[in-house]
Amino acid sequence: MKRLRGWLLLAGLLVALPILFPDNYYVNVVGAAAALHAILTVGLNLLMGYAGQISLGHAAFFGLGAYTSAILTTRCGWDPWLALGAGLVLTGAVAYVIARPVLRLKGHYLAMATLGFGIIVHILLVQTGSLTGGPDGIGEIPPLSLFGWTIDTDVRWYWVITGTLLAVVLLALNLMDSRTGRALRALHGAAVAASAMGIDTAQAKTAVFVLAALTAGLAGSLFAHQQAFVSPDSFNFFVSIELVTMVVLGGMASTYGAILGAVILTFLPELLVVFEDYEVVIFGAILMLMMIFMPQGIAGGLRALMRWPRARTARTARLTQDAA
């Protein structure tokens, strides 16, 4: 059970919070929002942190999931769960189709291509008004119901979203501790060596891209039903950047780091509300300081602190390697 220790701790924490702080706005509302972001960042971290492929258009998949649920339930009268399934199928299919051409690109070019994809999806959401409601969005999306319970209160949403987060985290942890997960991580540092070890790198990249998209689509559907309303602004370029920032802040290649990043960047604006006009400035300053002093993110910074003496050997080894 050693490998599940962190997960059990997280589960314990998420269960304890609403019991310790019943009817608390920061738990039920902000906490649920943070957990929703965490579903997105845990998925994005598979792609970015572990496999080393940047995506600046992740909000597009979030939006595809949300709008599929919104459109199918409000305009076609589908059952919310069925709509959620359809959202997953659609986001997965779109990700699969664009994965091969896009993931041939590296570095800045991959960043540009995914950015372009995100912008295209956003424009489509705004422009295809007859289907998406245009800039006004879609309202009156019915809630989900589970075992006869209608998920229509904040605390119930807290349970559904955190429950989903726990499931996603468990799957992500399982994946990374496996043959497939090692193949993904191998792409990050040394892709040539990865293919020399028999890893089909194009296939591995496609798989992780689709997985990341599926988690985003899932989060999107939940978001649509939770808010009962969607509009294109929830899925624009800035949301993609925010998600990337959460992953980087928390610490790349760490599932718990991705959760931490999501929690911090969801709570920070709430707490900075007292500063009103300066909120964005303080937010930006914190990010800049983080990147200067903790480029490995919070998880990376903690790891480095825990093995301070050994870090120097590692650095020397890497320098020797670069010199050779």
Place this chain on the structure above:
Amino acid sequence: MLLEASGLSKSFGGVTAIADLDFRVPEGLVYAVIGPNGAGKTTLFNLLSGVYRPDEGRLAFADRDLVGRSSHEIARLGLSRTFQNLQVFFNMSVLENVMVGAHARAKSGLFGALLRLPRMRREERAIGRWAQEALDFCGLGELAGRSAGALPYGALKRLEIARALAAEPRLLLMDEPAAGLNDTETLEMRGLIGRIRDRGITVLLVEHNMGLVMQVSDRILVIDYGSRLAEGTPDEVRADPQVVAAYLGGEVHYAVE
């Protein structure tokens, strides 16, 4: 013949790297490829492992055509390699690096991994065992749990060999295994290459350290300007006047300790 090249040619924008090269590697030997800098040795390795595609010629490995196959397909045929410039996965532990080497020996995929199905868990245990064996074989057994980034240079070179061995290859391509090693480490490397051959794995070696090449090789191919200058046993190659003139510039001194 385990590996057979005939009429192999590759040029880059008019510069010929490999020109009409023929050679045959019998199974079970240590076969060295030597030549001056820029003779085309690394290009040859990249052709063999599918990084480049030859302009002309045939490449057969265990009677299978290699031309047109991608790197990962070639690896799955049983041809593994190490790299001149280390290609270690620094984001993983030592053991995990070597477990990646065993990738092609297992099958379980995405769903097995996500749900930790019983078959996947069995395979994981086997992969871990194979990786640990390969590490022990290369003298790195004790370092299994360390982060790859914490290893010194010499150990990283052996880590790459362990990773390649975990694939259980029939042919191992070693690109300058002794480069950057001190005398003691070079001696250990010599022993390791010998033990790899004793396991029945054919070794194709590119190396600049002539002492090591002469001691460890069964046959040597000398190339210059991408074509064959001489081929034979170390003694034959050493006595070849063309090799002496062209490759060593007239001065012959093989450090045989």
